[in-house]
Structure formats: C-alpha cells, structure tokens
Amino acid sequence: MSEETIAFKCGSCKQVPDKPLLKDKNVEIVAIEDAMDWADFKHDTPDLNTEIWERALKPPAKGDLKKVQVYFPFHMSVGETFWTLFRPAYSHFNGWDEHPEEINFSAFIKCRFEDIISKNEKKAWINVRVEEVLLLKDVCNKIPARDGAGYLDSFHMFGEPQLFQYKDWIFLDANAQSNLGIWALIKRVKDYNHLVAYGSWEFHSNMVYCGNLIIPEDELNSFMHISE
Incomplete structure (x- = not known):
C-alpha cells in the first residue's frame, strides 16, 4: 500500500x-x-x-x-x-x-x-x-426534485423500524441485529415528502446517498403508525 x-x-x-x-x-x-x-x-x-x-x-x-x-x-x-x-x-x-x-x-x-x-x-x-x-x-432548494417511489421498500425487509419526527423532519432507522442496516431522513415541505439522505451500512462500509426524492404519501404512511 x-x-x-x-x-x-x-x-x-x-x-x-x-x-x-x-x-x-x-x-x-x-x-x-x-x-x-x-x-x-x-x-x-x-x-x-x-x-x-x-x-x-x-x-x-x-x-x-x-x-x-x-x-x-x-x-x-x-x-x-x-x-x-x-x-x-x-x-x-x-x-x-x-x-x-x-x-x-x-x-x-x-x-x-x-x-x-x-x-x-x-x-x-x-x-x-x-x-x-x-x-x-438546503437539499430541497439546491437539488431538483425527482420521483422517489419505491425508495423506502427496503425497510420492509427488516423488522419494524424506529421512527421519530422533529418539526418538519422524519427519520426512519432499521437494522438486522446490528449487523447491517439502513436509515432515511425525510423533510416535509408543504404537502410533499422529500427524501434527502439515505444511509446503508454493514461490516465494511457505511454509505450515505443524497438526493431530492419525492416519496409518495401512501408509501410513507405505512410507517407513520410507529410513532403513534
């Protein structure tokens, strides 16, 4: 090396x-x-x-x-x-x-x-x-919005994820016995859900992906009961 x-x-x-x-x-x-x-x-x-x-x-x-x-x-x-x-x-x-x-x-x-x-x-x-x-x-203002349908599908492969809300932010986090996991940070702007950061980690890597992906309301709603 x-x-x-x-x-x-x-x-x-x-x-x-x-x-x-x-x-x-x-x-x-x-x-x-x-x-x-x-x-x-x-x-x-x-x-x-x-x-x-x-x-x-x-x-x-x-x-x-x-x-x-x-x-x-x-x-x-x-x-x-x-x-x-x-x-x-x-x-x-x-x-x-x-x-x-x-x-x-x-x-x-x-x-x-x-x-x-x-x-x-x-x-x-x-x-x-x-x-x-x-x-x-600032991601929503700096990166053009695109369709984000399906980007939360991977969360269904894990057990029930953790979810918390803070002001206009929604955070989802899921893992498999702490061996690998994913997370998503969503910003609520007016009537739209903007996925601005998506993390994926395992033993040898810890990556984060940034975009401005609009998550359909029904796809996000399937997780919203977790915080109730």
Missing part, C-alpha cells in the same frame, strides 16, 4: 476493504459516514492515543483547511476528493434521535485529502480542504 494512502484492517476479518464506490446514477451525491471525526481545536494536533479532544459543533465553511481523525472503514489516497456526511459532535456520537436539533446543522461536505499528519494501524490525523458544503436543510 502506498504511503500516501490511508486504509485500515477490519477488526473482525483482518482484511482491508476495497475503496468505496462514490458514484451512483440514481442520486446526486454518494458520501462516506462514520469514518472520520472533525476537530475543533486551535492547539497542536493531539496524539493518536488521546481519546478526549474538541469535536466540531458546526459544519466547516467552503475553503477551510480542517484537521480530521479518520479510522476504519476510511480508505482514501492523498489528492482524492470525496463526500462525507458531517454531523455535529453530539449527534455524531449519540444520533439524531437524541439530538434532533442538530439535523439543521448537519451537512454533506466535499473534501480534498491534502496530506497526512500522523497515523498508526487504527487511526490517522489528516488535513482536508473543504470544497463544497450542502446543509441537509
């Missing part, structure tokens, strides 16, 4: 997964998730063994050079660009269901991997340049 590439072995199978596929013709953005933590400190970069350090509470701005700590399943090379889902620190650790007020400060971030600061077998500090920032609350 090149010294300019950062990748980590799976803790279970001890293999390094392939680089993620970051294109999908059905959505505008394919992003990685749960593979990096955004720092928010002014002092020197902490040692990789330091667990407690300041995480970012708000998204970066376009043009920023930011320090991030990356870990499995991150797999990228210096010079590559990629999208990632940024969640402020509290929801990053505990989920939007615990901190729904942070949904409006969550964003898809396009980054360029600039250089490696330090690394070991499990973690690395790297610098990334922020090229684009798309707040989740």
Whole structure:
C-alpha cells in the first residue's frame, strides 16, 4: 500500500476493504459516514492515543483547511476528493434521535485529502480542504426534485423500524441485529415528502446517498403508525 494512502484492517476479518464506490446514477451525491471525526481545536494536533479532544459543533465553511481523525472503514489516497456526511459532535456520537436539533446543522461536505499528519494501524490525523458544503436543510432548494417511489421498500425487509419526527423532519432507522442496516431522513415541505439522505451500512462500509426524492404519501404512511 502506498504511503500516501490511508486504509485500515477490519477488526473482525483482518482484511482491508476495497475503496468505496462514490458514484451512483440514481442520486446526486454518494458520501462516506462514520469514518472520520472533525476537530475543533486551535492547539497542536493531539496524539493518536488521546481519546478526549474538541469535536466540531458546526459544519466547516467552503475553503477551510480542517484537521480530521479518520479510522476504519476510511480508505482514501492523498489528492482524492470525496463526500462525507458531517454531523455535529453530539449527534455524531449519540444520533439524531437524541439530538434532533442538530439535523439543521448537519451537512454533506466535499473534501480534498491534502496530506497526512500522523497515523498508526487504527487511526490517522489528516488535513482536508473543504470544497463544497450542502446543509441537509438546503437539499430541497439546491437539488431538483425527482420521483422517489419505491425508495423506502427496503425497510420492509427488516423488522419494524424506529421512527421519530422533529418539526418538519422524519427519520426512519432499521437494522438486522446490528449487523447491517439502513436509515432515511425525510423533510416535509408543504404537502410533499422529500427524501434527502439515505444511509446503508454493514461490516465494511457505511454509505450515505443524497438526493431530492419525492416519496409518495401512501408509501410513507405505512410507517407513520410507529410513532403513534
């Protein structure tokens, strides 16, 4: 493996997964998730063994050079660009269901991997340049709407999903004994349900897909009883 590439072995199978596929013709953005933590400190970069350090509470701005700590399943090379889902620190650790007020400060971030600061077998500090920032609350205004019929069908393959509502947001989450799972974030705008983010995760990947997909009312209603 090149010294300019950062990748980590799976803790279970001890293999390094392939680089993620970051294109999908059905959505505008394919992003990685749960593979990096955004720092928010002014002092020197902490040692990789330091667990407690300041995480970012708000998204970066376009043009920023930011320090991030990356870990499995991150797999990228210096010079590559990629999208990632940024969640402020509290929801990053505990989920939007615990901190729904942070949904409006969550964003898809396009980054360029600039250089490696330090690394070991499990973690690395790297610098990334922020090229684009798309707040989740702005997706409906920035991406043209398309038909999203059928996009929630996969939830029927799991047991009854979890659902919570916060203001104009609806969040669905389902998993199979914590081995693999999916989630969907829907923004209610007037009489329409806009699927703006769809997550899919398993042992070796954690991906998020961004679009502006209109979910038919009857398809969403099949889940709405869960929150009652």
